[in-house]
Amino acid sequence: MIEEKKLMYEGVKGVPHIREPGNSIRRHTGDWRVFKPVINLDKCVKCKVCWLFCPEAAINWVEGHPEINYQLCKGCLICANECPVKAIDKVVDKHKD
Numbered sequence: 001m002i003e004e005k006k007l008m009y010e011g012v013k014g015v016p017h018i019r020e021p022g023n024s025i026r027r028h029t030g031d032w033r034v035f036k037p038v039i040n041l042d043k044c045v046k047c048k049v050c051w052l053f054c055p056e057a058a059i060n061w062v063e064g065h066p067e068i069n070y071q072l073c074k075g076c077l078i079c080a081n082e083c084p085v086k087a088i089d090k091v092v093d094k095h096k097d
Helices: 049-053 078-082
Strands: 035-039 059-062 065-068 088-092
Touching: 035 065, 049 059, 049 078, 078 088
Parallel strands: none
Antiparallel strands: 035 088, 059 065
16 A cells, blocks of 8 residues: 555645545545435345445445445435335435434
8 A cells, every 4th residue: 555645646736635545434424415315125125236336335234124324325326226126216305314
């Protein structure tokens, strides 16, 4: 791994860089959401495709079914797009968790 102090772009205005990789689990990124995914458990076939494709690891398996951690979910809706049975609905997020 490259030490951060050796990165040539560090400190250059307008060039973002990650100081601490893998830290999104500690941030409540759910505040970024405009839409939120809502799982219809009656339609869900428990294939775990939503869990596999979630880039933020915001979907957990609780007692044999998927559950979304809305504090981590950014509302990208990749889970809804990838769900083979369309068991995930896109809902306007009016109230923050």
